[in-house]
Amino acid sequence: MRRGEIYLAKLFEFPHEDEPAVEKARPVIILQNDEDNDNSHYPFVIVAPLSTKKLDRVYKQDVIVKSRESGLARDSKILLGIMRTILKTDLVRKLGKINKQRMEEINLKLFRALGFLER
Incomplete structure (x- = not known):
């Protein structure tokens, strides 16, 4: 599992705008750093x-x-805006990967959303 890869996560529930939350398998992108992703003693992934x-x-x-x-x-x-931490064991299978240009956009938006950069 690497940062920027897309996985199917089992039983993932999240609020979706004006619709009620639904619990189902859902694609997620790995945002966490690869050092923690590779750490077998750390069971979580962002x-x-x-x-x-x-x-x-x-x-x-x-x-x-x-x-x-x-x-x-x-x-x-x-x-x-609704990123979260789940168990690594909740990742079912790899579906794809984000390209470098899109990862740079993700990094910038994460920094802004978390207040590390001014909007």
């Missing part, structure tokens, strides 16, 4: 969910990813 819904409604902290650049079947948005 991820952000992806959604194929409402791609026309994008918040400042969302990142749109085209299917052709990620290996996913459909265009998606990464919901950085």
Whole structure:
């Protein structure tokens, strides 16, 4: 598991705008650093969910990813505003990977969302 890879996570629940939260398997992007990802004694991983819904409604902290650049079947948005920590064992299988340019956009939006950079 590497930073920037997309995995299917089992039984992942998150709020989705004006719809009720639904618990289901969901694609997530690995945001955590690779040192902690490789640490077999550390059971957690920081991820952000992806959604194929409402791609026309994008918040400042969302990142749109085209299917052709990620290996996913459909265009998606990464919901950085609702990132969370899950167990590494909740990751089912690798689905794809984000390219370097998109990772740079993710890094910038994470820094802004967490207050490390001014908007």
